[in-house]
Amino acid sequence: MKKILNIAIVALLTLTIVSCKDDLPAGEGIPQIYVTGATTALPTAVEEYSVGDAGSATWSVSDAAVASVSGSGSTANVTFLSPGDVRVTATIGSESGYVDVRVSSVGAGVSVSYDKDGLLRKDSTGTVTFSFDAPLASDPLFGLKGTADAALVTVGALAGSADKYTVGVTGGTGNGTAMAYLRDVIVADNYGGDKADTIEVALFTIDNVQPTMTEFSQEGNLSGTATWGSDASASVTFNEAVRAAMTDAADTAIWVYYTYTRDMVAGATAQTDSVAMVSDDMITWTATLTVPDSISSGNSFSYVKIEGNFLDLAGNEPVNDLSAPMNYTMDLDGPVINPTGVNEPESEPTGVGEMRWVDFTASATDASSVAGYHYLIKEAYESDTTDAGVHNLGPKSLEEFSSEIDADGMLSKLMSTDSAAYDVFWIAVDEFGYESDVDSTRLTYSNTGVLTID
Structure with a gap:
């Protein structure tokens, strides 16, 4: 009975498929x-x-x-x-x-493109291109919208066919964007025949305003010094986007030139290096040149000239010129540290076994600037000799100082006056990381609390 039922179901399905096919419309x-x-x-x-x-x-x-x-x-x-x-x-x-x-049919749409970034100044010329979404049945009508805010000296005739038309214009004395109309824009019949009575389009923006340099800065220290590997940087910012003038094939950038004397085996040689100003946004432009490691201390790394000129996108020159970058004097030496200053704020000595405040002052001179001072205080005879009795005046370099940097070189300590002796060490570091010699000062308190400085 089960097999008979299955056969019946298959037969029913077959009849259903045939029936559906027969019921379809003719040709489908x-x-x-x-x-x-x-x-x-x-x-x-x-x-x-x-x-x-x-x-x-x-x-x-x-x-x-x-x-x-x-x-x-x-x-x-x-x-x-x-x-x-x-x-x-x-x-x-x-x-x-x-x-x-x-x-599908295509509408009577249009896109507008420009040469010269869409910006013109007085007497400069440009071409506007109208690209329609579909070929047109006939040439559209073209005309200015009233009196343009930015006067155009000339507006040429509309030229072209199908889906692309152009018109040439010459910038006038005004500022702003000139507008125009495209009228009776009719798409060709085989694209649907869509029609637009009037399409308003923007022509060139006329810009006769000169750009202004709003900021000039240099990444150099106030003393005008540099060292090997320093970045000699100059940065200029304008109130609008600018570009290199590019007046000819060789004018490709704004170049900043520096000169210096290079120490060579065969003798000192004059050298000039240049670097191009670059920008991510065309507003702020920067030139950075790394100082080479072949210049003697005290020699100069000097600005020579700026070659080239900026223009805004319409072609106007800046109102104010790029300032000259600074000259740098080479600093390859550490500071010269002065003897440590020692002062007791209290006027009278204290008795044996008492504590007393002592002020210490470190100072140094440098071709650039002193970044700060490190100090170290030890009992005198702990630092004076080694276990073998060898004379040892304490730390010789920055690595041997345990104290953190003191930017002002000012230190106050509460010292014991019980027949005590101390060695106080200072070392100065300049902004380039060069170290001074180590200054050593000995403080000795007698059994009556009288201070002697060696």
């Missing part, structure tokens, strides 16, 4: 061939359709006014001619398949 049978390709398109588009490995097919379209087909085989190219709905059919023997395609 179930496709036996699978066709692939685009289901939407625009006029003039060319799309490829394929039956894969099904074999060589005969191709056709349902409406020759909307599309045409070329090719015989497993693939074909369909060229779409005008808006509408069309069926692309592939037939192999008695079997066929299809793809329905909707070809």
Whole structure:
């Protein structure tokens, strides 16, 4: 009984499929061939359709006014001619398949582009290009919108055809963006025939205002010194975007030149280096040149000249010129430290076994500037000799100092006066990291609390 039921179900399904096929509208049978390709398109588009490995097919379209087909085989190219709905059919023997395609119309849209960044100044010329979304049935009408805020000396005639037109203009004495109208913009019939009575478009912006340099800065210390590996930097900021003038093929950037004397085996040699000013936003421009490690201490790394000029995007020169970068004196030496200053704020000695405040002062001179001081205090005879009795005056370099840097070189300590002796050490470091010699001062308190400084 179970087997009989299964056979009956299969028979019922077969009858259902046949019935559905018979009930389909005439000419709309179930496709036996699978066709692939685009289901939407625009006029003039060319799309490829394929039956894969099904074999060589005969191709056709349902409406020759909307599309045409070329090719015989497993693939074909369909060229779409005008808006509408069309069926692309592939037939192999008695079997066929299809793809329905909707070809859309194109609106009367336009995009505007400019040469010279869309900016002009007085007497400079430029070209405006109007690119329409589809070819036009006829040339549109063109005219200015009233009196332009930015006077244009000349406005040429509209020239072009199909989907691209141009007009040439010459900048006047004003400032602002000149506007114009495109009238009677009618798309060609095979693209849908859409129409726009009036389209407002922007012509060039006229800019006769000179840019202003708002800031000039240098990444150098106030003393005008540098050392090997220092960055000699100059930065200038404008109130609007600017570019290098580029008046000829060789004028490619703004160059900053420095000169110095290089120490060579064969003798000192004059050298000039240059670096281009660069910018990420065309507002702030910076030039940075690393000081070479072949200049003797005390010699100079000197600014020579700036070559080239800035212009804004309309071609106006800046009101104020780029300031000259600074000259640098080479500093390769550490500070010269002065003897430590020692002072007792209290006027009278204290008795044996008492504590007493002592002020210490460190000072030094340097070609650049002193960044700070490190100190170290030890009992005198602890630092005076080693275990073997060898004379040892304490630390010799910065690494042997345990204290943190003291920017002012000022220190107050509470000291014991009980027949005590101390060695106080200072070392100065300049802004480039060069160290001074170590200064050593001995403080000795007698058994009556009297201070002696050696």
